[in-house]
Amino acid sequence: MTIIKRGFAALAAGALSTALAMPAFAEPVKFDFWFGLSGDLARVVDTLCKNFNASQSDYEVVCTSQGNYDATLQNTIAAFRAGKQPAIVQVYDVGTATMMLSGAYKPADKLMEENGYKIDYADYFPGIARYYATSKGEMLSFPFNSSTALMYWNKDAFAKIGKTEAPKTWEDVGADLQAMKDAGYDCPMAINISANESWQLMEQFSALHNQPIATKNNGYDGLDARLEVNKTKFVQYVTDLKKWYDAGLIKIKSKDLGQDMVQAFASGTCQVIMTSVGDHGTVGKTQKEGMNWDVAELPVYAGTERKNSLVGGASLWVLSGKSDAEYKGAAAFLNFIHDPKTALFWSTNTGYIPVTKSGFEYMKSNGFYDKAPYKGRETAIASLTASEPTDITRGIRLGNFTQIRAEFGTQMQAIFANKVSVQEGLDTLVKNGDAILDRFQQTYPGKTLP
C-alpha cells in the first residue's frame, strides 16, 4: 500500500518537474477540425491529419468526419451557438455566402499574417481563389478539396460511329448521340436531374458560356441579386436536353432508380456522362474490363467563346472564439495543407485537383499526370484555367443556395415528367429561387457581403 502510494507520489512529482523543467515536451495544443467527407475520402483526411501531427510536436489536430457537407454545416452551427465550435471547419462551395455573413469566422489571410506565415495568394488558380475570395479579393477561407466537371466519354462507342475525339460543341453531341443510338446503343448519354446536378447542368454550363445565373454578378455585388436563368442560353440547353431525352438519346440514371450515372458509365451501359473529376478514380477502379474511355472538357454551343469552368468542393474556415494557442495550431495546419507535397499526397489519394500553381507544377514535375490511372486529370486544370475569370465566371455568391439547388431539381423533374414546359419550369425556378433569396436578404438586414 505504502509502496504504491509512494510510487504515485514519485510519479506525480516526476511529472510535475518534467512539465516545469522541460516545456518543450509539454502536451501539444489540441484543436478540432471538422470535415464533411466520408468513406475512402475520410480515411485520406485522417491520414493527412496523422501526417500533420507526426510532422511537428507543438500541435495536435483532432479530425472528425461529420458525414457530409450539409451535416457539417448544421453541426457546426449548433456547436457555435453552444460555444463548442471546432477551430477549423470544411464548408462546401455554396455555403460560402452563408459563412461570409455569419460573423463567426476569423479571416484566413489575417490568421496567417498574425502567425507569421507568408502565403502567396497569387499562387492559387484564379478560378479557385476567386470563388472563395471576397469581392475585394481577400481570402477569408482556404480552398481545400477542389474539382470541376468534365465529360466522360466511351472511346469504344465513339470509335463505332467513326469518331476518335470527344465532341466539342453541343451540336456535335446531339449528332453523335443520334449516331450512337442508330448504331444500337441503348443509352448514349446518362444524366440525372436532382438538386446535385445543378452543379454540372446549370452552374458549369452558365460559366462556360459566360451566362449569369443571377443579377449583381451572380450575387458578388449585393444581397439583392435575383436569379435570371430563365432568360439566358440555359433555356436552350434544357430544351435540347429534354428533346434528346424524349428521343431516347439521354437516359436518367440515379441511385434511387438502381444505378447512378457513374456506375452506368463504368459498366459500359451509358456512353457519355458529365460529372466531377473526383469520379475519375472511381470510374478507373470500377470500369468494365478492357473498356477504353477518356475525359474531355464540357462542350459548349458552337460559336461560344469558352470561359473557365467553376470549381466545386469545399474550403477551410477558421472559426472565431478560440484561444491564441489554437489559432497558432490552426495556422500551422493550414500552412501544412498549402504545401505542394501535401497537394501531391492529397490528389494521388483522391480525385481532387491541386489548388495552387506550384502544387500543379510540383505534381507535373513528378510525372503524376503521365501515369495511367491519373492521366487525363490535367483536363480539369485546363478547364478551370480556360480563361481569366470574368465577373460572372468567378463563381456564385447567393444565400441559401442549397435550397435553390433543391428547387432546380424539383423543376427539372417537373419538366422531364412533362408536367410543365421548359420555360414554365425555369420561370418557376426563378420565382421560387427569388423568394429564397428575398428571405435570406431579410434575415440579414443592413448587412453586405464582404
Added chain:
Amino acid sequence: MEKRVTFSRWTIGILFAVPQLLLIFTFFYWPAGQAVYWSLTLQQPWGGGNIWVGLDNFRSILSSADYWNSITASLVFAAISTGLAMFIALVLAALTDRQLAGSRFYRVVLIWPYGIAAPALALAFRFILAPEAGFLAVVNRMWPGIWDPGLDGADAMASIIAAFSWKYVGYNFIFFLAAFQAIPRSLIEAAAMDGSGVLRRFWDIQFPLITPTIFFLLVINITESFQDSFGIVDIMTSGGPANATNLMVYKIYSDGFKGLDYSGAAAQSIILMLLIVVLTIFQFRFIERRVHYR
C-alpha cells in the same frame, strides 16, 4: 376504517411531481415555446441576431403553393398508409387468432417489421422497388416505363406508402392480436354452435369488441404517419420527384436544416402540431362515439 395514505401538506405532493414536471418542461414546453418564438422572428442561423416579424412567417408559408402541395401530400399519405396498415394487420391478426396451422410462427414473425429502423427499411424498399434493377424491374420489362418512381409522382408516393404501411402492419398486428385474444372464447364458440360462419362471427362479435383498439390504432397511425415518415422519405425519394413526396415533416427538415431557414421551419412545425391536434380532437369527438368500451 379504511386505510389511506395521505400527505399532511400539499407541498410534499408537489415535490413528488417536480421531477416529472421538470422533464416535461425541459423536453416539451421549453422547445415548443422556443419554436413559437422563432416562428415569430427571423433568426440568423449563426445566432447573430433576430428580427421580430410577427405573423409574416406564417403568411409567407400559407401563401406558398408548395406548402399547400405538401399538406395535400401529407394527408393523402396519412389516409392511404393508415388504411392499408390497419386493414392488412386486421386481416392477418384475425387469421392468426383462428389458430390456423403455423399461427404461433406468424405471431412472432409478423411483429418484426416494426423493429426495423425507418432508414434501414427504406433502403431495403429502395432496392426492391428500383425500376431497373429491383424486383419490380420485371414489370418494366413487360410494359416498359410503367413503373418510374424517379419521375412519376404517383409511383413515388406509392413507394413510400408501401414502405410505411409495411412497417406499421407489424405494430398494428400486435395490438389487434391482443384484442382478439382478449375476447372470451366462449362467446365465439357459442356463436359457432348456433351456426354462424366465420365472417358473421367476425362482424357481429369480434369487430364490435375490438373497436377500442381500432380507435386507438387509428389515432396512433395517423399521428405517426405525419411524424415517422421522415426517415423513409429521406432515403427513398428526398421529397421528389417535383415535390410529389415532400411531406410536411420532410419539408420542415429540408427548409430548416438544409436551407438554414430556422424561422420558416419553426412556423411549419407549429402548423404541423396544430394540424395533428385538430385531427386528434376530431377523431375523439366524432369517431369515438362509435366505440364500445365495454
